[in-house]
Amino acid sequence: LSETLPFGVISTPNEAPRCAVLLGDDALDLAALQDAGHLRFTPPFATTSLNAFLAMPRSVWVEVRDELESLVGSEAAVAALVSLADCTVHTPFAVGDYIDFFSSREHAENLGRMFRPDSEPLLPNWLHMPVGYHGRSSTVVASGTPVRRPVGQLPEFGPTQALDIELELGFVIGGSENGHGDPVPIEDAAERIFGVVLLNDWSARDIQRFEYQPLGPFLGKSFATSISPWVVPLGALEAQRVDGPAQDPPPLPYLAEPEPRNLDIDLEIELNGEVISRTNASRLYWSAAQQLAHAASGGAVIRAGDLHGTGTISGAAPDQCGSLIEIGLGRFLEDGDEVVMRGSAGAMSLGEVRGTIEPAKNAG
Amino acid sequence: LSETLPFGVISTPNEAPRCAVLLGDDALDLAALQDAGHLRFTPPFATTSLNAFLAMPRSVWVEVRDELESLVGSEAAVAALVSLADCTVHTPFAVGDYIDFFSSREHAENLGRMFRPDSEPLLPNWLHMPVGYHGRSSTVVASGTPVRRPVGQLPEFGPTQALDIELELGFVIGGSENGHGDPVPIEDAAERIFGVVLLNDWSARDIQRFEYQPLGPFLGKSFATSISPWVVPLGALEAQRVDGPAQDPPPLPYLAEPEPRNLDIDLEIELNGEVISRTNASRLYWSAAQQLAHAASGGAVIRAGDLHGTGTISGAAPDQCGSLIEIGLGRFLEDGDEVVMRGSAGAMSLGEVRGTIEPAKNAG
Numbered sequence: 222l223s224e225t226l227p228f229g230v231i232s233t234p235n236e237a238p239r240c241a242v243l244l245g246d247d248a249l250d251l252a253a254l255q256d257a258g259h260l261r262f263t264p265p266f267a268t269t270s271l272n273a274f275l276a277m278p279r280s281v282w283v284e285v286r287d288e289l290e291s292l293v294g295s296e297a298a299v300a301a302l303v304s305l306a307d308c309t310v311h312t313p314f315a316v317g318d319y320i321d322f323f324s325s326r327e328h329a330e331n332l333g334r335m336f337r338p339d340s341e342p343l344l345p346n347w348l349h350m351p352v353g354y355h356g357r358s359s360t361v362v363a364s365g366t367p368v369r370r371p372v373g374q375l376p377e378f379g380p381t382q383a384l385d386i387e388l389e390l391g392f393v394i395g396g397s398e399n400g401h402g403d404p405v406p407i408e409d410a411a412e413r414i415f416g417v418v419l420l421n422d423w424s425a426r427d428i429q430r431f432e433y434q435p436l437g438p439f440l441g442k443s444f445a446t447s448i449s450p451w452v453v454p455l456g457a458l459e460a461q462r463v464d465g466p467a468q469d470p471p472p473l474p475y476l477a478e479p480e481p482r483n484l485d486i487d488l489e490i491e492l493n494g495e496v497i498s499r500t501n502a503s504r505l506y507w508s509a510a511q512q513l514a515h516a517a518s519g520g521a522v523i524r525a526g527d528l529h530g531t532g533t534i535s536g537a538a539p540d541q542c543g544s545l546i547e548i549g550l551g552r553f554l555e556d557g558d559e560v561v562m563r564g565s566a567g568a569m570s571l572g573e574v575r576g577t578i579e580p581a582k583n584a585g
Numbered sequence: 586l587s588e589t590l591p592f593g594v595i596s597t598p599n600e601a602p603r604c605a606v607l608l609g610d611d612a613l614d615l616a617a618l619q620d621a622g623h624l625r626f627t628p629p630f631a632t633t634s635l636n637a638f639l640a641m642p643r644s645v646w647v648e649v650r651d652e653l654e655s656l657v658g659s660e661a662a663v664a665a666l667v668s669l670a671d672c673t674v675h676t677p678f679a680v681g682d683y684i685d686f687f688s689s690r691e692h693a694e695n696l697g698r699m700f701r702p703d704s705e706p707l708l709p710n711w712l713h714m715p716v717g718y719h720g721r722s723s724t725v726v727a728s729g730t731p732v733r734r735p736v737g738q739l740p741e742f743g744p745t746q747a748l749d750i751e752l753e754l755g756f757v758i759g760g761s762e763n764g765h766g767d768p769v770p771i772e773d774a775a776e777r778i779f780g781v782v783l784l785n786d787w788s789a790r791d792i793q794r795f796e797y798q799p800l801g802p803f804l805g806k807s808f809a810t811s812i813s814p815w816v817v818p819l820g821a822l823e824a825q826r827v828d829g830p831a832q833d834p835p836p837l838p839y840l841a842e843p844e845p846r847n848l849d850i851d852l853e854i855e856l857n858g859e860v861i862s863r864t865n866a867s868r869l870y871w872s873a874a875q876q877l878a879h880a881a882s883g884g885a886v887i888r889a890g891d892l893h894g895t896g897t898i899s900g901a902a903p904d905q906c907g908s909l910i911e912i913g914l915g916r917f918l919e920d921g922d923e924v925v926m927r928g929s930a931g932a933m934s935l936g937e938v939r940g941t942i943e944p945a946k947n948a949g
Contacts, residue, residue: 317722317723318721318722318723323800336799344799345740345795346738346795346796349738349740350738350796352796353800354718354719354800354801354802354803355718355719355720355721355803355807356719357682357719357885358681358682358722359681359682359885359886359887359888359891360765360885366765369766369884371883371884372882372883373882373883374713374714374837376710376713378837378838378839401726401730401733401809402733402808402943402946403946404736404946425883428883431709431710432710432714432716433801434708434710435708435716435797435801436687436716436717436718436801437718437797437799437800437801438718438800439716439717439718439719440879440880440882440883440885443880443883443885444766444883444884444885445884473738474742475742518736518737518804519735519736519737519789519792519804519808520724520733520735520736520808520809520946521721521723521724521804521807522723522724523723524723527723579766582766582768
């Protein structure tokens with residue numbers, strides 16, 4: 222993971238939260254490095270979130286990464302290292318708007334077959350746009366945060382009996398804000414994407430099933446969304462660029478993106494220490510840039526700190542799927558279960574997102 | 586409106602945004618009043634949003650209102666007045682999570698009859714919970730902000746041909762945050778609601794119709810949501826409390842609220858100077874406290890600055906409805922149209938939310 226120079230936010234018992242970069246078993250304290258005069262570029266790193274850095278243009282992200290690469294191993298950098306063992310690692314940015322997309326064709330078809338067995342698995346809009354909805358920002362939490370089993374109307378009121386996971390990538394948005402009413406052209410969309418995290422969109426299928434008509438998922442999804450705490454800059458993943466699956470019908474001009482539009486990232490899900498699924502992000506139908514251009518196409522302001530989930534990433538076979546209902550183990554999550562999702566690109570790790578289920582607090 | 590001592594945020598050419606209270610044709614500058622030592626309670630008012638004040642407990646809201654009432658007309662208050670003519674009035678708070686509910690039974694039934702003429706107008710969940718979804722926070726704007734006609738897939742790409750309005754109340758949330766995983770009991774929910782604004786949930790029906798299956802409204806709603814800029818504290822509306830319509834089946838315990846649960850607020854919509862609808866908020870089926878308790882029931886953190894829309898407020902007759910498709914004028918909004926929504930409670934005004942349609946920027 223370190224080789225990507227991923228950005229996060231740490232604190233120690235004696236020091237307030239500040240921005241850092243992961244380096245092996247240490248965190249490189251960017252505020253300390255800045256204080257000591259070792260950073261030419263001076264985004265505000267002595268803050269509790271990456272948002273101010275994210276709000277800078279891509280050119281600054283590139284220069285800061287270049288500078289950090291040249292500093293690694295220097296006396297100045299060594300002086301600014303903090304052992305991870307002494308740190309709390311925080312949610313790395315304040316989430317603005319969180320959109321969860323539905324960009325894996327295999328996942329959309331799998332769920333379509335389950336929920337609407339007598340009709341076409343894909344709805345009429347799916348091949349024409351990255352379908353998505355707004356999720357809840359206040360419950361995006363860092364890896365390791367325990368997840369309390371939610372209660373709700375199943376339709377009888379009680380703890381969910383169908384607690385599921387969704388394996389996703391989360392794209393972290395930054396750059397200069399588009400004006401209200403101005404779209405983000407597809408050729409500029411990639412410039413707005415700072416980096417990527419692993420994302421587990423915890424889902425209570427029974428709550429979701431009863432509540433979601435006609436306005437979409439709400440409490441079945443809004444109790445917790447876990448992300449890996451170290452944001453891997455897209456700048457570190459240039460070698461992972463690959464063509465996505467062919468798009469037919471061809472996307473409308475505002476969504477037409479030159480290849481390679483996808484990322485070759487291997488993903489796996491571990492449940493209580495056993496790998497239950499392996500898949501790859503390269504098969505996503507809609508790319509991160511297409512998702513962003515679509516979200517902005519009507520003129521919505523896209524802000525630094527926005528989070529765009531891909532939706533569950535699934536392959537054709539059950540053990541390549543990103544949710545328990547698709548994998549088909551015949552069970553949902555039980556109290557005490559631990560789920561870990563990991564990503565890698567060749568020898569390079571993208572980190573992990575981890576969570577353990579706590580019993581419901583209110584049995585109804 | 587002034588008699589409610591509504592809170593907002595103003596700036597002048599010489600002074601940065603800060604919190605204020607409306608007093609006739611003036612704004613009472615709370616930061617100036619505080620600076621001059623005239624406020625015993627000292628929430629941070631020299632800031633660009635009401636959020637820090639909203640985050641305080643209800644007891645502080647009450648004490649600050651009491652103190653302001655006693656100061657009105659004093660020399661100290663007169664010295665802190667700024668003419669509205671010299672002010673810019675801003676969006677009064679930074680929106681955390683914005684939830685749009687669907688709490689008017691008449692509206693839900695009207696739309697059910699239109700979209701599903703052959704089945705029951707209400708879906709099976711509607712009488713059991715306040716149905717809602719997360720909307721977009723980044724495009725909540727203050728009254729007067731022009732609204733650009735959005736473009737999108739209708740399904741052919743172009744400017745919406747079905748631009749509509751939705752008359753709502755928006756409840757502004759504050760108070761001490763519930764912990765992640767902890768619900769807000771219904772008896773505490775009202776304590777978390779600071780005040781109310783008028784809200785126009787601009788909607789592009791053609792974009793919405795093509796995109797919304799299966800995840801709910803997205804771009805058809807996320808291009809703009811306008812609110813009145815002066816938040817009327819619920820403390821000013823105690824005399825407007827009225828019983829809501831009977832609820833059958835009775836709500837589950839987590840939603841069971843003693844009467845009077847609703848607010849008797851007259852509402853009207855003016856299109857280009859002509860009143861096209863008059864209705865009243867007292868007929869809402871689900872109350873603000875029920876909405877909040879439901880949103881928190883699965884353990885989602887409810888933050889100061891969250892905004893809860895009621896959904897379109899409609900009556901039985903077309904000219905008591907809150908959206909153009911229900912009012913049935915045979916037209917949607919045209920470029921240059923101006924919509925004003927107003928609220929009042931007896932002789933007391935709740936202010937207005939106003940917006941004018943600008944032509945689309947990108948014809949596709």
